[in-house]
Each structure stands twice: as structure tokens, then as C-alpha cells.
Amino acid sequence: MDTGQLLDFYRQMYLIRRFEERAAEQYAYGKIGGFLHLYIGEEAVAVGAIAAMTEKDHLFTHYRDHGYALAIGADPNAAMAELFGKETGTTSGRGGSMHMIHPERNFWGGYAIVGGHIPLAVGAGLAIKHKKEDAVSVAIFGDGATNNGAFHEAANMASLWKLPVVFLCENNRYGMGTAVEYASAVPQMLTKAQGHGIEGEIVDGQDVLAMYAVMQRAVEHCKSGKGPYFIEAMTYRFRGHSMADPESYRDREEVERFRQNDPIPLFKQQLLDAEKASAEDFERIEAEVEEVVEEAVRFADESDFPPPSTIYDWVYFSDGEVGKEPERG
Amino acid sequence: MDTGQLLDFYRQMYLIRRFEERAAEQYAYGKIGGFLHLYIGEEAVAVGAIAAMTEKDHLFTHYRDHGYALAIGADPNAAMAELFGKETGTTSGRGGSMHMIHPERNFWGGYAIVGGHIPLAVGAGLAIKHKKEDAVSVAIFGDGATNNGAFHEAANMASLWKLPVVFLCENNRYGMGTAVEYASAVPQMLTKAQGHGIEGEIVDGQDVLAMYAVMQRAVEHCKSGKGPYFIEAMTYRFRGHSMADPESYRDREEVERFRQNDPIPLFKQQLLDAEKASAEDFERIEAEVEEVVEEAVRFADESDFPPPSTIYDWVYFSDGEVGKEPERG
Amino acid sequence: MASTLADLKSLEEDMLAQIDENGIREITYRQALQEALTEEMTANENVILMGEDIGAYGGSYVVTRGFQEEWGRERVIDTPISELGMTGVATGAAIAGIRPVLEIMTINFSLLAMDQIVNHAAKISYMFGGHFNAPVVIRTAAGWGQLGATHSQTFEAWYAHVPGLRVVMPSTPLDAKGFLKSAIRGDDPVLFIEHSLIYRNRGPVPTEEYTLPLEGSEVRREGTDVTLISWSRGAILAQGAAEELQEEHGISCEVIDMRVLRPLDTDTVVESVKKTNRAVIVEESWRTLGLGAEIAARIQEDAFDYLDAPVGRVGSLEVPMPYARNLERLVIPGKDEVIQAVLQALA
């Protein structure tokens, strides 16, 4: 892999990190409301995985979606504006943090019902197979989602019909405040996929190159008609589940221990040691990212809220912008 | 095992068979309406399994429940009367064919939403554990039910909490008109249970003694605190899914082939060959059963329909018989 | 399911179109659905059918009988018993650009798919700012017939509450075919509710191709004394009651078939009530919070000064459905209950 791409991996991870740190700050200022689920600590998973996807592939993820939106190419300005609930946001302020999209790359969201989007991703896999396209559909979800029936029903259908679907499970050891050992009978989520005859593997989700490599294998497996593939990425969320999380369920040392395994400095050191890049390269990249994020906050702040007149737009797609008020308000 | 019990196994299987053959006949006469899911061909599963259960154990099954009701001790008269929708039926004509019960033996029904009763059975397992009782909860369901999320969510909880639950799957090769290979990614349902870390085995469901033995192992496993156990009984339904089934999905030869494997004549021959019983013993038993079934039909036919005045009884258990009409009819 | 063997045997004869006295072709409700599916599958190779037992079994109400032989397993897909998952799969396939028509065997089982229908399909267009849509069509059936408490319900009132969803419940072969074709071609998620007891009903259906917009109710019978409002099988019951009321009591009923339950157009109803000054709603749901509640509430809102009597509502008794046939007959409203309610509204 050439240095350019390696540095781009770094840039993306660093962008996601800084984007969310600034978002957390804006949340504290009251500029952002509702939920804000930070991806901090898990950036290598999204960046490595997305890098192995092509224009034709489809992506569905859960509410912890800022990393995926940025990695797949959503405009940071639009992403931040969405968090602010502005008309210039990715969904014009309709969806918010949990429902980011990037239709140009078949990134269909950002869903907030745990497990609910997994069948949707399998459905895209069915559409790909029906249209005989050379593509895969990717479902991103957490360890907790594998305890939901939606995952199992979808996994069985994907395996039964040999659909090109990559199941990418981010095992960050917790579902909200419940540790995996209190929610799942089996310690590795991969075991559940195997129960449906799905092949897969467990990887280090803190290693962006490992994520890139495993995703390439998964895509290759699916495109060769072998059916779905399951990736269990072992990772950890450095922050609370959402901004309101008191984190009463885990102790400081545990968090500290995992913080030693921060994918961003790890990768930076790796590149420096391998002399693939210099300290200056990183300073330049980090400075650029600062500007991008600064601009995103400014853009979001200065953008307007959606006009009240648009409140009925798109209730029915067929009505479109005309946004007819339903016969009753 | 003494001859008495062996012959009782035969008597029970023969009773279930004749009870249902008469029920099918009464359905044709229009005495029974709605659904009638016959168990014919699968009798050894219920008889062998129930024989290994004690008074304290709990049982939940699906709509194909006549065999379980009779095997666990429900009065054939009440069972037939229930099919006729009479006040003298097991649920006073409220439930019908799919909702038979025998509370004296903790048989809580008879449920018609595929997979829906599996979590209920796991709940009884939780109650057993909470009350520290020396008992197990048994869930009976088909191959098709294992494709439903309810099964997986319940299986995970049973395994996670090490509950005394026996999952007994009747793999009769079809879910309604869909063959297992078109509904399940894995050929054996046991594989799905293993995905949740549940131990188990596959057995010949046409062999009543094998069913009795495996159920004893399962109960033993659960009571020793090792958590749930999964039994996959390979069996076959000789009749259609329900009375309305045109059976367009399987050919005559297949059915004929499996009919060679009829648990009742098989067991009879086995006992004769082992000289455990004589032709006369069987003639006597069969004659007794004929009378019992004849009486059941007569009883059902002569019983009254539920009084219209009772229509609001038990909507709320707390209202009981007083059956208050809700403020609105 | 509810279809009996006798019913199946008579399918063959059902398949023969009959020509009525005016030389118009009459086909069954079931056949109208089959024509709609066949025409849309022929017109668009991206239209696929999915559902439990729709293939080899032919569908539990035999609507898709023969389809898998004709179109193959790729376009007529038997699904596992996974209501939640298969509804999500169909919705996701729609997002990704194909046109799945999903059959949920009965509306009772749709409760398992509620999250996908309400929190996913219905929200895609709006929640994502109109950037894409999920035009999935979900066919399902209401109905009863000694099927017991969990298999005899009808939940149209719940789905009609949901913004973003289109809900239709046709009572005639004409509407069934026209609505289904529009639903498959449309851009929105549509819940298409059939009724197990009217599949064999016959009605005129043009031989030429046509579609019907998914909106508006229909006056099925003109009248002057009272407005009878219903939908699906209830609309047929209401027309029967109207005839008897005319003959036996000389009461002239205007009968309105709601047809489309969301968006719910009550303008036609209100216009009618302004003329008749009385209204009775007939439905098979439990009365409390059935669709009739909304229609009654709107009538008093929009025709307050025209009402000479309270809007009457006839619904099922508020109990889980008992199996016993004599009790079931008491629970589901029949012609007599409708007639009583009308007489009361006129008292």
C-alpha cells in the first residue's frame, strides 16, 4: 500500500476523532441536542472497512454513525450541520446524529433501533443478487445487536440465499451499560453467525490495516458467490454510551487500560517506526484536519434551521417537496 | 423398563392416533371448525418425552398440541369437547384445537404464534430457578420456529442464565408447505442452539424409547444446573399441515416412504419380537382405546356450547366469572 | 389457513371469469390480485414476491398459487417464518432499488413486523430528508372463522395512525386490482390489507389494464336517511344491511366504502352526513379505538350542526376471540347488529 493511502487512513481517523471531540464540546454548549453517540476509540474499524468498499457497495449502520459518514465521504460541514439540526445538514436536520447518510455512496443510514437495520442490509444484498450486480451490502452493528431476533432472522436469510452481505460486528465489550458477559451466552459474537452457517473471523479492531485486510477478504468472499461473511472487530468505546452516560458500569482503570490501545497514536507510531512518514507529515495532516473541523463548526453554527414551511415535506416520498399537509394536522 | 410401562407407551400413542383420526372425521362432518393440526406420525415424540417429565415440570407447546395434551393426562372427553367448542372442553371452548391445556400438570398450552411460546417456557425456567425448585420447563416447537427471532432471543437468555429449559424441536422436515432446506440455512436445527452455547443431540423421533431416553438425559442435564438442553427429534407429519392443506409441496412417494416408519406399528413389532407382549395384549389395548375415543366423541357431541352469558368471563382474570362487560361492548 | 379443502377444490371454477348480464367480465377478488401481480411482474422484472409459503404451497389463501412454477424461485421467494426479518429484508431491497411485494400471511402476524413497518419503512423518506425512499408493498389478510384469539384480529386502525404509511383495505375485485398495481408502482410503503372471507367474491373488472389512485372513499349506494360507513368485508355487510333496511323498514341508507384508510379521506363521509344527518360506522375491530372512533370524531368536528343523532358505531365485542362458534358469532357484528344500530340512530 502506498504512503499516500496510509496517510489518508491516518487523516480519516484523526478527522473522525477531532470531529467528535468538537461535537461533544458543542453538545455541552447546547448547540446539539438529544443523543450523541461518540465513536471515539473505534475509528480504525470504520476507516479500514470503508477503504475496502467500492462505489457500488451498500452500507447500513447503527446510530453510532459519524465515523462511517465521514469515512465514506460525507461532507464534514453537512455532518456537523446535521448535529446542529440545520437545513444544510445531511438530512436537512430531519434525522440528526443517529441518521446520517451519503446516498452518493449507497450509505443508507444511520438507524436507531438496535438490530433493525440488519435486515435492511440483507435486503440490499437481495437486490444486488437480483440485479446481478458486482457489489456487496455491509451491515455494521454492535455486540448487543446480536442478541436481537432481527439479527438472527436476517443472518439466516442471508446464509440461506447466499447473499453478498458482510456482517461487521463492532464488539466494544458493552451494550450501553451492560457488559457482553451479562448479555450474551457466548463470548464471541461470531459463534452466533456460525450457528447460521456463516463463515467469518475475529480481528483486532484497533488496527486499521487489519480491518482493511479483513474487509478485503470479506468482500472477496461475498463477490465470489460464497454467501455472507461475518467479521467480529474487537474494539472499545473510550467515551460513555451517549452524552448522558454516568459510566457506573466500568471502572477507570479498565478504560485507561484500553486507552493505551488507541488506534490513532498506535498507527502513527507504526508509520513513523516503518519510516513511511515523518513527524512533519502528521503535523501537516493534523493542522489540515483542525481547519476542516473548525470550518464545520462555523458552517453548522451559521447555517439556518429548516424553514417551518417545510415540515410536511417528504412524509410521503411521492408528495416530495410539495409537502402536503395531511387532511389533519 | 417393565412391560406395563412399555404397553402404556403403546396405549398412549395409539390413543393419540385414534383420537386424531376420529377428530379428522368429525372435522369433515363439520363438528369441528377452524384449524385442526394433526400430529399423526409424530406420536412417539410426545409420548416418550412426557414420560420422562415429573409433576413439577412445566410444558409449553405449539398449536400441534393434541398429542401433548393427551400424553400429559388431559381427559380425552374434555379434549374432544374442546375441538367441538363445547363448555365441557379443556378451556370451555375458548381456545379450541390450538390452545389445549392441563394446568394440573403445569401444561400451560397450546400456542398459535410460531415461536411465541418459546420465551414463555424460558420464563417458566426463570421462575423455577428463582423459586429453587427441582424442575424443568419444556418448550416444544417445530423446525420452522427456529427461524424466528423469538427462539433465538429466548435461547440466548436460557443459556446466559443457565436456566433449566429443555428445547425440544420436532423436525418434521416442513414448516407448513416449506421444506427445511428452503427455510433454514443449516440442515440441523441443533446447530442454531449451539450458536448460543446450548448442548444437545439429534434423535430418532419415531422411536418412543429413544425419545424417553434422550428426555431423561435432558432433564438430568438441566436439573444438575448445567443450563438448557436442546433435543432435535427427526420425525415426519403423515397428514397435511392442517385440514386445508393440498400438499402440493411434497410427492406421494415421499410420504409413503416415511409412512413405512410409523412409530406405532414399529413399536408394536418391537415388543412382539422381544416377546414383551402378545397379540392379545395389543388387541385388548386397542379395543379399550376405541371405547375411550368413541366415548369422547359422544361426550363432545352431547355437551352444550358455552352459554352466551359467559362471553365476558375471564377477559380480566381479576374479574373472574363475574365477567363484567367492559364499559363498551 | 382459513381456506377449506372445499374452497380449494372450487378454485378451478373460480378461475373461470364469468360474464354478467351486461356482458361485463366478473372475476373473484383473489383472481383480481393474481392479475395485478402477474401484470406488474411482467411489466417490471424488478418486481419480486416474498412471503411464507407463497411458493410450493401457493400462499395460505392461495393467492400466489402457480406463481413459483411460472416465475421461478428467484422472483417468488419462500421466506422462513421471520416476519420481522423478512419485512426488513423487503424494505431494504426496496431502498436498494427493486420492488418487493411481501405477503405477511395474516395481519395477526404483522405485530411481529410492527417495528420494521412503523419505525423503518414508514420513516425512511422523511427521516432521511427525502433523499431516498422504501417503496415496499406489504400484502396481508384480516379475517376470522373459528381461528381462535390470536388469529382472528384486524389492526388497520393501528397502521392508519402512522404518518408515512399508505394503508388500503379494498372490498371489491375492482379496487383490489387497481390499488395493488398502483401500490407496486408507487413511491411509498403500502400496507395492503385483504380479508380471508371475501377472496371468492366476484365483481366486474375490465379486461383492459387500469390502475386506481390510492386515495378517496366511495359511495357504494346512494341514500337519504342515514350514512352507513365501513370498509373491506364490512362494506359488503353494510350494503346487505342497507338492502334489508330499504325492503323491511323503508329506510334509505347511503353506504360509503372507505377503501383507503391512510391518508384517511373523510370529506365524502362528511358531505354525505350533511345530507342524511345521521351516521353509523361498521367495523370488525374491537370498538374502543377502532378506526370508527376517528371517523366519528371527525364527523362531529366537521358536520356538527348537521347531526340529528350521535354517530353510531358497530364493532366487535371487546374480548379476545373465543373459538366456540356460537360465541364467535356474538363477537363479530352481523347484519342484525348493523340494522339495530341504524334503527337506533333513526329512533
Next chain:
Amino acid sequence: MASTLADLKSLEEDMLAQIDENGIREITYRQALQEALTEEMTANENVILMGEDIGAYGGSYVVTRGFQEEWGRERVIDTPISELGMTGVATGAAIAGIRPVLEIMTINFSLLAMDQIVNHAAKISYMFGGHFNAPVVIRTAAGWGQLGATHSQTFEAWYAHVPGLRVVMPSTPLDAKGFLKSAIRGDDPVLFIEHSLIYRNRGPVPTEEYTLPLEGSEVRREGTDVTLISWSRGAILAQGAAEELQEEHGISCEVIDMRVLRPLDTDTVVESVKKTNRAVIVEESWRTLGLGAEIAARIQEDAFDYLDAPVGRVGSLEVPMPYARNLERLVIPGKDEVIQAVLQALA
């Protein structure tokens, strides 16, 4: 979830009961729930709590904070994210003789458990001829606050349609505690709906033990000009509007809190309307087919001759909830919308 860090910090102070001017103890809605759970768990060792994140996390609205430390993992059970399964497990445990109190994090997720609630828990007693019952208590929360389209809904109207289920939606700490204790001791399945925006509200709650029967609505404020009807947070909104209407417009509103949504007692409402001759219903659901539809339909049925104006209904705009705070504010009815509706009813 919706509770913010600030909210959490202030929990400590919330925990301190305050004594009002009349020397009556005032505690928060959240604390009232905690007292009910603690008292019932103390009284009956077969009462257990189940739900997602109710243990170490303390519950997403921190209602069960500290309970797992106090009662242990055997009686305060964290469940996997399995709404359908855990609801069935709780129901089965109830059938087998223990008393589970299940928390479904928000009513939005209850759609996944709908089949267990509607086709199982609610039907056990009747479908099995009264031979046994399933006294499961399901606590869940409605509410909103920039939570997006799938996390801002309220579905009480759907559950209130179901025979066999008891549905309560208390607005005060007093009712919350009394109802929850009765629900846990009762013989029927109960859906207990809280509201995320009123957990910190304070109200008088006796120090002595008490329970309240799960029936009947309450007059919260006497009035003569118009009857304002609501429940849960809406009842509080209505009282605020009533005060302003009195002060600013000299309009005397009678405010009725429905409290219990099934069985739905509308007698109190009807009596009130016979006195005021006017009614306005306030709810957070989408207006079409919200609970208000049933209440309006019954008022016109039972107080037809007393109504001087159509029964008014104030509900949410019929759109999936948008995230943008300015749009959300438009969707959910506020004091101004209620006041407008009242003025219109009196116009």
C-alpha cells in the same frame, strides 16, 4: 437516554424529600416509582425486576439506580437487547408463579414486543378459559426531546385497544406509586407508561403505605366553561393552560386526567361535559386515531344533546418526529395550541 448529565447530577438532590407548605411530603415521580418497587420487592420475594440496563447502568431513566447493588443480580436482572424475548420470558415467569416487573426502555421499542403483549400476555386468561393468568407488569416510557423519528413516539392508543390488558399512564407521583403497587399485586397484565419529561416533577405522596385501584379518571381542576381532557404529561400541560386561560381570558376550565387508559372510563368526562357543554382533548400522539378519537367519539355518543360545540382535539402534527429543535417544537402541542383550541371551542 433523554436524561442529561445535568439531570443525573441533580438526582442526589431529587432524592431528598421536600416538605411543602402544608407539611406534606413531596417527592419526585421517579422517587415514587422507586418507593413502589422497593416496597413490593420487600413484601414479596417473588417480585423481580427485569430489563435492559436496569442494573449496573441504573436504568436509562435511572429509575432502578442502586437496585441491583441492593437486591442482587437474581432479583434485578439485566436483559439482553431482546424486547420480544424478554417480554415473553417475563410473561412466562408470571404464568409460572412469580411477579416480574419488566422495564422496556421506551415505548418505541415496545413495538418489537407487541406480539408478546397483545397475542400472549393479554390473551392468556381468556383464551385458556380462566384456568390461569399472566400477571406481568411492563413499565415503559413515552417522551421526546430531539430524539429523532424512532425515539419520540407514544403508542398508548394502540394498547388501550386491547381486551385483557390494563393500561395506565399516571401524571403524578401519587398515582405513579399507587398504581405501580396495585399493578404488581394484581392478577392481570399491566402496561405502565411513564413519561421521560416528568420524572423530576414533584408531588405529595403520603409516608404511609397505600395503593390505588387501576380505574377511573380524576378531575384535577374544577371549571365551568370547558372540559380539558388529557393524561400523563398532557394533563400537566392542560393544567398550565387552564391557569393561563383563567388569568388571561377569564375562562374557567375543568381539567380531567384520564390516568387509566384501559379500561377507559369516560363517565367522569361525560358528566363534566354535561356541565360545561364543551370539551377539548390534549395528547402527544398523532391526532388521527390517537386516544382522543375514542374520547371524542364517546362524548358525542353520551353527551350529544349537551354539546354546544364540536369536541376539539389537540395532538401532534402528523409527521415522523424531525430532529431539528425548531421543527420538533412545532410538532408537539404546547400551551399555546391548547389555549387556541379552547378559544376555538368557545368561539
